[in-house]
Amino acid sequence: MSTEQDKLVQIGELAKSLAITTRTIRYYEEIGLMGKTERIGGRARSYHKDDILRLKFILKLKNLGISLKEIEKLSDIFDINKKNFDVITPKLIEILDSHITRVDEKMADFSSLRKDIVEYRVRITNYLANNSDNRNPEY
Amino acid sequence: MSTEQDKLVQIGELAKSLAITTRTIRYYEEIGLMGKTERIGGRARSYHKDDILRLKFILKLKNLGISLKEIEKLSDIFDINKKNFDVITPKLIEILDSHITRVDEKMADFSSLRKDIVEYRVRITNYLANNSDNRNPEY
DNA sequence: AATCTTCTTGACCTTTACGTAAGCATAATT
DNA sequence: AATTATGCTTACGTAAAGGTCAAGAAGATT
Numbered sequence: 001m002s003t004e005q006d007k008l009v010q011i012g013e014l015a016k017s018l019a020i021t022t023r024t025i026r027y028y029e030e031i032g033l034m035g036k037t038e039r040i041g042g043r044a045r046s047y048h049k050d051d052i053l054r055l056k057f058i059l060k061l062k063n064l065g066i067s068l069k070e071i072e073k074l075s076d077i078f079d080i081n082k083k084n085f086d087v088i089t090p091k092l093i094e095i096l097d098s099h100i101t102r103v104d105e106k107m108a109d110f111s112s113l114r115k116d117i118v119e120y121r122v123r124i125t126n127y128l129a130n131n132s133d134n135r136n137p138e139y
Numbered sequence: 140m141s142t143e144q145d146k147l148v149q150i151g152e153l154a155k156s157l158a159i160t161t162r163t164i165r166y167y168e169e170i171g172l173m174g175k176t177e178r179i180g181g182r183a184r185s186y187h188k189d190d191i192l193r194l195k196f197i198l199k200l201k202n203l204g205i206s207l208k209e210i211e212k213l214s215d216i217f218d219i220n221k222k223n224f225d226v227i228t229p230k231l232i233e234i235l236d237s238h239i240t241r242v243d244e245k246m247a248d249f250s251s252l253r254k255d256i257v258e259y260r261v262r263i264t265n266y267l268a269n270n271s272d273n274r275n276p277e278y
Numbered sequence: 279a280a281t282c283t284t285c286t287t288g289a290c291c292t293t294t295a296c297g298t299a300a301g302c303a304t305a306a307t308t
Numbered sequence: 309a310a311t312t313a314t315g316c317t318t319a320c321g322t323a324a325a326g327g328t329c330a331a332g333a334a335g336a337t338t
Contacts, residue, residue, distance in 0.1 A: 027296060044315055060252055065204030093263060103253045107246055113199055114242045124232060151284060166326060183285050
């Protein structure tokens with residue numbers, strides 16, 4: 001329900017504001033990620049606050065390397081109001097929990113990679129500081 | 140220089156141990172990510188400790204959503220011994236620093252996403268706990 | 279000697295996530 | 309009225325990252 005008068009945003013402006021292309025937005029609609037978009041006079045797509053939030057959420061997930069197919073599942077979150085609440089909720093919590101776990105795992109991976117890189121950097125800079133004679137380096 | 144007698148690992152075993160396919164390993168060689176692999180009797184590929192470490196590193200990066208093309212640049216790290224040390228090092232440090240930054244950014248993104256998901260989960264479970272009459276939910 | 283098993287190199291196939299171009303409609307501007 | 313900007317759909321194109329199939333070689337096993 002969009003009671004307050006939403007600002008109508010058209011596809012071009014929206015794309016520009018999110019630094020993506022219009023094609024991307026239409027594509028997300030095409031594959032069902034964004035739902036049918038409201039049209040102005042039956043033609044030009046117009047986006048509301050809710051739509052924009054949803055798109056931002058999608059981009060956030062995508063940026064984290066989650067495929068559009070997987071995002072589609074998670075996107076049920078946004079369709080929940082249209083479905084039966086107590087049927088969907090346990091499943092939703094399950095999805096959320098599993099994604100929290102996945103996010104934690106990814107973060108651990110990143111943390112480990114960061115450690116690797118930093119350690120490597122330290123080894124190199126130490127070498128540079130202590131040793132000017134750089135034939136056959138061992139690090 | 141592989142002085143100690145390395146265990147020779149063949150492609151099938153290596154693939155199985157890393158839970159990938161032989162095609163993937165050959166593909167990485169094909170696009171230059173793994174360098175020419177040593178052969179047994181000029182035919183079957185054999186892998187040393189170093190090669191395996193390199194492959195593991197690649198998989199680690201890939202798992203974090205870094206493209207093979209980008210990994211290729213970072214992979215210079217492993218070729219460094221074959222090149223001139225002081226020519227390559229400043230560039231390498233630059234690469235490492237930029238990747239540390241990128242990793243930090245990604246981790247921040249994940250952290251933010253995790254917060255979103257957890258908050259959402261809390262809203263739902265609270266709703267479930269406080270409200271059994273679930274028509275037209277607002278969350 | 280025959281059969282497995284694992285390896286080899288091509289070569290083409292597939293999916294994902296869009297890019298890009300064609301041809302047309304509408305709205306705003308000159 | 310003509311141009312420009314933005315929008316629309318349809319449809320073919322593309323890069324990345326492998327999958328899959330073919331046809332054959334080499335080593336191990338029965």
